[in-house]
Amino acid sequence: MKPTVSKIIDPTLIVIAGPTGSGKTDLGVALARRFGAPVLSTDSRQVYRGMKIGSAQPSDEQLAAVPHYFIADREVTERFTCADFESEALALLDRLFAEHKYVVAVGGSGLYIDALCNGLDELPDADMELRGELTERLSREGLGTLAGQLRELDPAYWETVDRQNPARVVRALEVCLQTGKPFSSFRTGGKTERPFRIIKIGVTMDRAELYARIDRRVDAMMDAGLEAEARALYLFRALPSLQTVGYREMFAYFDGEYGLERAVELIKRNSRRYAKRQLTWFGRDVEIRWFHPSDVDAAAAHIVAQG
């Protein structure tokens, strides 16, 4: 993506990251208003329409107060990957920075944030037909056979990959078979320079407080009608977009696997586990400066202090 010359000096992307339920949305909107910035969502599930409650999209008031991008503008039936996100978000930023010094990126999808800030390697897009075949082979022949083939085609990657993770093995094999070249030959691990500055802000708090907030938010989702929202999406339950905490448990409840009370419990537990995975991901990013969600002033001061 070629940056266009913009009139704005020192365009700056304010990245707000953090675990689910930590209050990123509220903080992001608060900062966006202070800095006159639009909001770009870095959330892999809030992009979809029809998932307002379960993915905790911003409220109507928030959407009205500040322009938002990548919120509810895809159908759940559309394929939207981290690579799609990277290229579309960069194109969008190019336009936004023509008029704004600041853009606030808010969301909890670590891979999306990395794609936006550092860039993904140039890899071929997934060939869904080939993936289907490999998934079929996975269930027929087992992971070991696929890992063995990966060892043949890409010994270097085989050395380092988590060979017990079907998603990793299948994806690597997929690229090898598709391109005739080892998967690792595409992986540079390098960062792509972006034509804007990046300030990273993390939102977090005590684990106990976070978990209490998550539990409360799940109850609020139920009150807001998560069950009906999930029912409306039941037909699409097999799609990647619906492999999402909150919906999966509801679908299982609809299928009679357990009762509603159990479903709610599982949504809370799985949200906590998701939050933990996010904390692990963001924890290794030393560029992130962490704040409590109530500390809007401190976060704003940090941004100002960066120039």
Added chain:
RNA sequence: GGUGCCAUAGCUCAGUUGGUAGAGCAACGGACUGAAAAUCCGUGUGUCCCUAGUUCGAUUCUUGGUGGCACCA
């Protein structure tokens, strides 16, 4: 008030013929490049209620407490 049963991990419990203990769930730590709210890997975190005995050694046996449950009054 009396009798009986129970007390072990965050929870529900198992167990140790006396050598400081283990399951399930919960929890905790980590990985992560076009599926990423996905996918995968790893980890028992414990005054075995308190007290005084017996014993080389007590979470286990005995005494006395404390708390809980049940039944009888």
